[in-house]
Amino acid sequence: MTTAPQTPTAPLPPAADAAMARLELGLTAVRYRDAADHLRELAASADFDGCLAAQDEMRMCRCRLEQAGRLDLIEVA
Template sequence: MVSTTATPTAPLSPAAADALRSLELRVTALRYRDAAEHCQAASAASDFDGCLAAQDEMAMCRCQLEAAGRLDLIEVAS
């Protein structure tokens, strides 16, 4: 049987929290670029559902980056 007792952990230092947030935003930017490439390929293959799904992913990533003030990561002027 697996124990479900929570193990207490120390909070992250401010520097570690900043580094983690920066990494999260860079991964979001990578997901945006991957979705853009997928959308382009899906469009070329007339895969409209695939293109729409990729556009949804791009929109979600863009919203996250915009909220963080980091549209520069996907080369969009803010």
């Protein structure tokens, strides 16, 4: 098995790095809202194990957004 040679890459410029961080936080907010929607569906069908998994996903996303000071993205702030 062969591997591709390592190619050095330059660090992102600060503006690009900030844009990537905003994008990641936006995606985290989408994941939170998707998990919340899924949680409602699971609760309606009495899938309690699924509810726990959805709540874990929501909690992880909320913690990440809280650490970044961006709870406003999920309308909690």
